[in-house]
Amino acid sequence: NAGVMQNPRHLVRRRGQEARLRCSPMKGHSHVYWYRQLPEEGLKFMVYLQKENIIDESGMPKERFSAEFPKEGPSILRIQQVVRGDSAAYFCASSPLNAGEFPDTQYFGPGTRLTVL
């Protein structure tokens, strides 16, 4: 049973370029979360998605960042016109529904480490 998969594991971009980070949830999981970890800090929530729906984007920066989880394929976190401050590790997590039909435990992928030059 494959875990949460993220690619690429490492991504280098120059200022002004676009970064696209992909996340494939665990089999049977329909909920995806994105978190950002800045150096020496804990993870900060960015966005929560279900298939074709953004449920909670309260942690997303207002500009340049977007996320989607299409009906088919992985979830994508897109950062336009990257700046050096975007350098961080971006983690995706997925969860199933529990017996009460609420999202349950989140399982994390290995992360994508973005470096902006």
Next chain:
Amino acid sequence: AQSVTQLGSHVSVSEGALVLLRCNYSSSVPPYLFWYVQYPNQGLQLLLKYTTGATLVKGINGFEAEFKKSETSFHLTKPSAHMSDAAEYFCAVSPSGSARQLTFGSGTQLTVLP
């Protein structure tokens, strides 16, 4: 609103000694509580979780944690540290009963001395 405080950003213990990592939370609704471990350049691995029921929760690798509502705490313990326990540990909270985001503490780096 919810928040997590992990006391001690760095903890060192000798191999074989007790491990105690502290976590206090605040939450406006009954919380779900989690401990995750992160090894260098890897993702987070779930150690244990509290949702409902028994307040003493046992996890993987010999770790356990006790939910104490009166103290708003969820401290992580292990009776005897092993060199392989060296990692960063994160406490996290989410509100129970609905779709939710995790709020993480700032992490505790555990060093195990030979």
